[in-house]
Amino acid sequence: MRRLSVAFLLLAILWLVAWGGARSLIVREPLERADAIVILSGSAAITERATYAAQLYREGKSAKIILTNDNVQGGWSQAEQRNPYSFEKGVAVLRAGGVLESAIEVIRQPVSGTHDEAVLLREYCKGKSFNSILLVTSAYHSRRALWTFKREFRGTAIQIGVEPVPTGFQTPKPLAWWLHSRGWMMVPAEYLKIIAYRLRF
Numbered sequence: 001m002r003r004l005s006v007a008f009l010l011l012a013i014l015w016l017v018a019w020g021g022a023r024s025l026i027v028r029e030p031l032e033r034a035d036a037i038v039i040l041s042g043s044a045a046i047t048e049r050a051t052y053a054a055q056l057y058r059e060g061k062s063a064k065i066i067l068t069n070d071n072v073q074g075g076w077s078q079a080e081q082r083n084p085y086s087f088e089k090g091v092a093v094l095r096a097g098g099v100l101e102s103a104i105e106v107i108r109q110p111v112s113g114t115h116d117e118a119v120l121l122r123e124y125c126k127g128k129s130f131n132s133i134l135l136v137t138s139a140y141h142s143r144r145a146l147w148t149f150k151r152e153f154r155g156t157a158i159q160i161g162v163e164p165v166p167t168g169f170q171t172p173k174p175l176a177w178w179l180h181s182r183g184w185m186m187v188p189a190e191y192l193k194i195i196a197y198r199l200r201f
Contacts, residue, residue, distance in 0.1 A: 018177070018178055018187075019174050019175055021187065021191070022140065022174035022177050022183075022187050023174045024143075025139070025140040025141075025142070025143050025144075025187065025190055025191075026139045026140065026142055026143070026164055026167075026174070027142050027143045027146055027162065027164070028142070028162065028163060028164055029146060029160070029161045029162050030134075030161055030163060031061070031132055031134050031159065031161035032061075033060070033061060033062065033132075034061060034062045034132045034133055034134035034159075034161060035062065035064065035128070035129075035130040035131055035132050035133060036062055036064040036065065036066050036130060036133050036134070037053050037056055037057065037061060037062045037064065037065045037066070037133075037134045037136055038065075038066045038067075038068070038117075038121060038133050038134065038135050038136065039053050039065065039066070039067045039068070039090055039136050039137075040068065040114065040117055040135060040136065040137040040141070040145055041067075041068045041069065041070035041072075041086065041087070041111060041117065042070070042086070042137070042138060042141070043070060043072040043074060043086035044170070044182075045138045045165075045170045045171065046086045046087075046089050046090045046093070047089065047090075047093055047169075047170060048138065048165045048169040048170040048171065049090070049136050049137060049138065049165055050067075050089075050090040050091075050093035050094050050097070051093055051097060051165075051169070052136055052163070052165040052166070053065055053094065053097075053099075053136045054093065054094050054096075054097025054098060054099050055097070056134070056136065056163060057094075057097075057098075057099050057103065058097070058098055061134060061163075062134060063103055064103055064105065065094060065099060065103055065104050065105070066105050066106075066107060066121075066124075066133075067087045067090050067091065067104070067105070067106045067107070068087070068106075068107050068111050068117050068120065068121075069085065069087045069106060069107065069108050069109065069110050069111065070086060070087070070110070070111055070112070071085065071110035071111075071112075072085065072086050073085050073086070074086055074089055087106050091104055091106065107120060107121075107124060114141070114144060114145055114148050114197075115148055115152070115197065115201055118148045118149045118151070118152035118153070119152055121133065121149070121152075122152050122153055122156070125156070125158055130158055131157065131158060131159060132158060132159040132160070132161065133149075133158060133159075133160060133161070134161045134162070134163060135149060135160065135161065135162040135163070136162075136163050136164075136165065137162065137164060137165070138164065138165055138170070138171050138186070139164040139165060139166070139167045139171050140171065140186045140187055140190050141164075141186075141190065142162050142164035143194070144190065144193060144194050144197060145162060146160065146162045147194075147197070148197060148201070149162075151201065170182075171186065172186075
C-alpha cells in the first residue's frame with residue numbers, strides 16, 4: 001500500500017507539472033480591434049488557426065486577414081488534382097467561414113519560422129498605416145510568437161496582440177496533451193524552440 005501511495009503521489013506530481021508546463025505556454029493579449037489579423041503559418045494546424053481567425057473577423061476584430069506562406073504543401077486534392085499549399089487551405093477555410101475575398105491577403109514570400117514571419121511582417125507594415133496587428137496561432141505557440149513579434153517590432157508604433165486558438169480541435173488540451181503524439185510535438189518541442197530563440201535572437 002505504501003508503494004502504491006508513493007507511485008500515485010509521483011504520478012499526480014508529474015501530471016501537475018505536465019499540465020502547468022503546457023498552460024504556461026499559452027498567453028493571450030487581446031485587442032479590441034486591430035488593423036489586421038495575421039494567421040501565422042503552420043501546415044499541421046492551419047485549419048484551426050484559419051477557423052478561429054474567421055470567427056474573430058465575424059466578431060468585428062478586424063476587416064483584414066493576412067496569411068504568411070511557409071511554402072509547405074499538404075495532401076493530395078482530388079478536386080484540384082494537386083497538392084495545395086497550406087496557405088491555400090487556410091484561404092479556403094476563411095472563405096467557408098464567411099470572410100470576404102477582398103479581406104484576405106497572402107504574403108507569398110516564403111518563410112521558414114516565426115522569426116522570419118515577424119521580420120517579414122515588420123517590412124510589410126512599413127508601407128501601411130497600421131497601428132495594430134492581432135496574431136492568431138495555436139495555443140502552445142502563442143508565448144514564443146508574442147515574444148518574437150514584440151521584439152522585432154520594437155521601435156515601431158504598432159501594437160501587437162495575440163489570440164491563441166482554444167485547445168481541443170487540432171491542439172490537445174493541457175490536461176492530457178501527453179496522451180497525444182501531436183502533444184509531444186507541441187509542448188516539449190516548444191520549450192526547446194523558446195530556448196533556441198532566446199539564445200539566437
